[in-house]
Amino acid sequence: MKTRKFILNKVLSLVLGIFAVTIVPSMTGLLPSAVAASVAGLPDFTEMVEKTGPAVVNIRTTEKAKMAQGAPGIGADDEEMQEFFKRFFGVPVPRQQQPERPSRPKRPGAPQADEEIARGVGSGFIISADGYVLTNAHVVDGADEVYVMLTDKREFKAKIVGADKRTDVALVKIEGSNLPRLTMGDSSKVKAGEWVIAIGSPFGLDNTVTAGIISAKARDTGDYLPLIQTDVAVNPGNSGGPLINMRGEVIGINSQIYSRSGGYMGISFAVPIDEAIRVSDQLKATGKVTRGRIGVQIGELTKDVAESLGLAKAQGALVQKVETGGPAEKAGVEAGDIILKFNNVAIDRSSDLPRLVGNTKPGTRSTITVWRKGANRDLTVTVAEMEQEKTAKREEKKPKAEQAANALGLVASDLSDAQKKELKIDGGVAVELAEGAAARAGLRAGDIVLRLNNTDIKDAKQFAALVAKLDSKKMAVILVRRGDASQFVPIRPNGQ
Structure with a gap:
């Protein structure tokens, strides 16, 4: 019995030895490749950060003490928050309680008006x-x-060469x-x-580094140009810093950034560098x-x-209004026109037009x-230089009418x-x-109703006749003028 048990133990030891010598090394040899496979495609940013980091700078701005009076309770950090958050698509600015800060010692013999007060930090x-x-323009504004x-x-003490608020780009110069x-x-x-x-x-x-991906390449936020959307962590103070690709x-x-809480929520925006360089070249010149x-x-066409x-x-x-005596009026553009192309470049969205025109000399x-x-229709227009818009004068006319409401729900009268x-x-x-x-x-x-579908309105009698012939199963569209602006409004007859 003992002999049999001894033989079994020997055989088991021999099997385990063979397993340890042959199988385990082969398995451990597989582990590095498996790990490598699991992290394949993940970037290593270390070399890129070492290369690009030294060219990224911290920007701090100051104002004279006399300019800071009348704004108690707002410190440098809060001022930067105000500058940054006011660009958050109308989201209310979170006011923070500022701690008591010791007053800065005055320089001997220097008047108080010459004191520099910190107002913000950017990149x-x-x-x-x-x-x-x-x-960014809002960093130095x-x-x-x-x-x-x-x-x-x-x-270095820097000189502001120029700033463009429409694109939020600024160029500054240091001596070096x-x-x-x-x-x-x-x-x-x-x-x-x-x-x-x-x-x-x-x-x-x-020199804080954060990483992420491009979420969308041309996000229209209502600004002068489409922005690059990312999920890179960006917070107050990142304003003006570079967004860098893997090269x-x-x-x-x-x-x-877009935020409902005042903090980073995974959505940030960057000015495309092509536009920024175009702007900076003009600022420099x-x-x-x-x-x-x-x-x-x-306006947008629905x-x-x-x-x-x-x-x-x-x-x-959609042309809502044509400026009196402006280039478009001289070219024959009318309210209600749909501008489809500018210099043979298609206008996909209404926001494309001001960018194309703005970039034209x-x-x-x-x-x-x-x-x-x-x-x-092709029209020739001579582009003028952009100037400050004038406030449009609004008119409200209420002529009397005697007829009943038509199929569109309108009571209209002649002008x-x-x-x-x-x-x-x-x-x-x-x-x-x-x-x-x-x-x-x-x-x-x-x-004022100017047009029904593609027919100009001459008077109330003609308008009533056109409305009476509308197909209640189809959407109609009328060109309406209110004040100085015109807009197409879709309506289904009989309110269906």
Whole structure:
């Protein structure tokens, strides 16, 4: 019995030995490759950060003490928060209680008005070896002095070369040579899903690196240009810092975040570097940015309106108002036109038009293609230089009417010759009462109806006849003028 047990133990030991010698090493040999496979595709940012980090700078701004009076309770950190959060698409600014701070000692013999008070902290990056630095316009806006600090702790007093609030781009200059600089990339080639990093000074923490991906490449936020959306962590103080791709190239300037709480929520926006460089080149040359204008007020074209007007799809910019004596009026553009192309470039969204026109040199003769009454027309317009918009004068006319509400829910009356002359129109009818479908569509007394589908309105009798012939199963669209602006409004007859 003992002999049998002894033999079994020997055999078991031999088997385990063979397993340890042959099988285990082969398994452990597989482990590194398995781990490598599990992390395949994850980027290593260390070399890129070492290469690009020295060209990213901290920017602090100050103002004279006399300029800071009248704003008690707002410290430097809170001021930066105000500058940053006011760009959050209308989200209320969270006010923070500021702790008591010891007063700064006065310099001997210096008057109080000369004291510099810290007002904000931001970021920037060097784009040339001789000291040109890009940042956001809101970082330096209102500053009396701007200071730029490099990663090696050298600090320079900077000069603001120029700032453009429309694109939120500013160019500042420090005196230096052989400075580290970043390489510019091509923001038009970015793709959703690619890795990027942001380097900046959130809350004053110099050279902080965060990483993420491109969420969308051309997000229209209502600003002058489409922005790059990312999920890179960006916070107050990151403003003006670079957004860098995996090749170490700058593709954007971190400018905004979206937040309901006042903190980072996974959505941040950057100014495309192509536009930023175009702006900075003008700032460097002239200290300002010159843009073109044609003198129209535009709106978005909806699907219902496009279908009612006979357009294949909802694209283009709807002309709501044409400036009197402006380039567009001289070219023959009318309220109600749909601008489909500018210099043969298609207008997919209404926001495309001001960008294309703005990038056109004033004095240039350009071709615009408009859709009017079911057909395309090419018009030649001479682009003028953009100037400050004038406030439009609004008129409200309430002519009396005697007929009952029609199938659109409108009671309309004729306009007098004097009213037409004052409004500078040849026809149309005045809305006396809007009910039912018209009221739900937003029409009200005093509006002027200029067109029904593709037919100009001459008088109330013609308008009533056209409405009576409408198909209640199809959406109709009317061109309505309110004050100085015109807008297409879709309405279904009989309120169906």
